[in-house]
Amino acid sequence: MIKQEDFFKKLVAHAREYGYVYPSSDIYDGMSAVYDYGPYGVELKNNIRQYWWQSMVQFHENIVGLDSAIFMHPTIWKASGHVDAFNDPLIDNKESKKRYRADVLIEDYVSKVEAKVEKEAQKAAKRFGDAFDRAQFEETHPRVSEYRRQISEITNRMNTSLENNDLADVKRLIEELEIACPVSGSRNWTDVRQFNLMFSTKMGSLSQDDDSAVVYLRPETAQGIFVNFLNVLKSSRMKVPFGIAQVGKAFRNEIVARQFIFRMREFEQMEMQYFVKPGSEMEWYDYWKQKRMEWHLSLGIDAGKFRYHDHEKLSHYANAATDIEFLFPFGFKELEGIHSRTDFDLSAHQQFSGKKMQYFDPELNSSYVPYVVETSIGLDRMFLAILSDAYQEEKLEDGSVRTVLRIPPKLAPVKAAVLPLVKKDGLPEKAREVMDVLKTQFHCQYDEKDAIGRRYRRQDAIGTPFAITIDHQTLSENSVTLRERDSMKQQRVDIESLTTVIHQNF
Numbered sequence: 001m002i003k004q005e006d007f008f009k010k011l012v013a014h015a016r017e018y019g020y021v022y023p024s025s026d027i028y029d030g031m032s033a034v035y036d037y038g039p040y041g042v043e044l045k046n047n048i049r050q051y052w053w054q055s056m057v058q059f060h061e062n063i064v065g066l067d068s069a070i071f072m073h074p075t076i077w078k079a080s081g082h083v084d085a086f087n088d089p090l091i092d093n094k095e096s097k098k099r100y101r102a103d104v105l106i107e108d109y110v111s112k113v114e115a116k117v118e119k120e121a122q123k124a125a126k127r128f129g130d131a132f133d134r135a136q137f138e139e140t141h142p143r144v145s146e147y148r149r150q151i152s153e154i155t156n157r158m159n160t161s162l163e164n165n166d167l168a169d170v171k172r173l174i175e176e177l178e179i180a181c182p183v184s185g186s187r188n189w190t191d192v193r194q195f196n197l198m199f200s201t202k203m204g205s206l207s208q209d210d211d212s213a214v215v216y217l218r219p220e221t222a223q224g225i226f227v228n229f230l231n232v233l234k235s236s237r238m239k240v241p242f243g244i245a246q247v248g249k250a251f252r253n254e255i256v257a258r259q260f261i262f263r264m265r266e267f268e269q270m271e272m273q274y275f276v277k278p279g280s281e282m283e284w285y286d287y288w289k290q291k292r293m294e295w296h297l298s299l300g301i302d303a304g305k306f307r308y309h310d311h312e313k314l315s316h317y318a319n320a321a322t323d324i325e326f327l328f329p330f331g332f333k334e335l336e337g338i339h340s341r342t343d344f345d346l347s348a349h350q351q352f353s354g355k356k357m358q359y360f361d362p363e364l365n366s367s368y369v370p371y372v373v374e375t376s377i378g379l380d381r382m383f384l385a386i387l388s389d390a391y392q393e394e395k396l397e398d399g400s401v402r403t404v405l406r407i408p409p410k411l412a413p414v415k416a417a418v419l420p421l422v423k424k425d426g427l428p429e430k431a432r433e434v435m436d437v438l439k440t441q442f443h444c445q446y447d448e449k450d451a452i453g454r455r456y457r458r459q460d461a462i463g464t465p466f467a468i469t470i471d472h473q474t475l476s477e478n479s480v481t482l483r484e485r486d487s488m489k490q491q492r493v494d495i496e497s498l499t500t501v502i503h504q505n506f
């Protein structure tokens with residue numbers, strides 16, 4: 001068992017060593033919260049993207065795709081509320097000069113109180129065994145109910161202050177809770193101020209101080225879908241309810257940029273906006289909440305690593321929202337958001353553009369602005385979820401340790417490795433023949449360097465589900481050894497059946 005604090009470090013190092021993720025601009029010492037994907041990383045990312053696209057677009061006749069531009073008319077971001085409200089509350093520590101998100105400092109404090117509740121609950125569960133009733137325990141245990149009261153008081157106060165833009169009270173709360181800077185230990189804080197997360201640049205050859213030329217790098221892909229609602233409606237003959245799906249880059253000038261690819265400044269989103277009849281949005285919200293959880297579970301990852309977190313504090317555009325959280329190496333954190341966005345976006349674009357963002361419903365014989373249910377997942381975050389779930393160090397019977405990535409086979413970058421046992425006796429030539437057939441079906445890798453055991457380890461570390469060994473028996477019997485990554489079991493398979501046997505596992 002690897003200690004939790006070491007696990008994440010090892011994962012990041014492994015991702016780099018085996019060509020999954022590199023820091024961006026590495027030879028210039030990297031850039032904070034920007035990463036590049038290496039040869040295996042790009043394959044895994046493509047496979048996740050494709051798996052999502054298939055489940056959303058290919059499997060739903062009423063969902064179509066879109067690829068809108070990153071640059072959009074600046075008024076879009078005024079209409080969406082991002083110019084005025086896409087802010088993080090910032091605070092600086094005067095001693096360490098470190099900058100923090102004020103809400104994250106408070107949330108971290110709350111997490112520590114949560115951890116105390118958890119510890120008490122675990123102690124009691126051990127004491128009472130099967131008779132333990134968690135809900136009753138939390139209500140009746142004096143210390144735990146006091147912790148719960150504190151958590152709800154702090155959270156409510158923070159949410160109210162943020163909603164009212166009362167930043168002075170957010171600072172007061174930090175001071176009252178005696179939150180210290182994690183770096184300097186000091187409680188000497190600046191005032192809290194709002195910081196807009198959008199990156200901006202200038203378009204065209206206008207002078208640098210001409211504000212009319214300001215354009216933003218999109219902070220979400222969703223707005224590209226909303227502003228194309230009429231185009232898609234007219235050109236695809238969709239009827240409400242219908243959805244538009246898009247995968248693409250988004251950019252946010254994140255202040256707290258840490259935890260590897262969990263929070264990046266340039267990242268990719270996979271979003272789907274589902275346009276529904278007003279009044280039916282809760283039904284569809286529940287539908288997509290369930291569907292998206294099913295998608296995650298379909299990958300075979302332990303269901304205990306996922307949970308819903310329903311929002312109490314809603315964004316300016318939502319009337320219901322939940323996160324699907326995943327148990328990352330640093331705890332349960334948001335992986336995907338499902339939001340009932342009402343008609344906020346389409347109505348705002350109708351107002352700002354002067355175009356009618358409406359749907360004529362032939363059954364009602366009238367027009368309305370549809371309501372929207374959104375599913376939004378970060379591709380990079382999903383990548384991290386897969387990678388952290390997959391990484392294992394396993395002690396073998398002979399005492400050695402193998403590092404293996406148990407990536408779900410359908411997402412694995414390389415599906416099969418073709419390995420001639422030795423580099424002579426016609427085995428490489430035979431292996432090449434096998435490779436030429438298999439590579440038309442799956443992404444395969446040919447490897448003849450080093451002893452077979454080392455080659456197996458290399459493929460385990462990459463996460464390749466199958467290794468195919470070509471040996472002397474192959475020449476006489478036309479069969480190979482098929483080794484399975486997770487069990488390390490080997491079986492003899494006829495070359496003709498190889499494609500079918502491998503296919504059965506995806």
Ligand code: GAP
Nearest residue numbers: 220222262263264267335336337376377378381
């Ligand atoms: N259109 C709605 C929207 O953008 P969000 O909760 O801000 O909602 C949706 O983002 C998803 O995008 C998140 O659940 C997360 O997976 C991903 N995401 C957001 N910010 C990110 C960042 N800085 N780095 C990586 N992924 C991010």
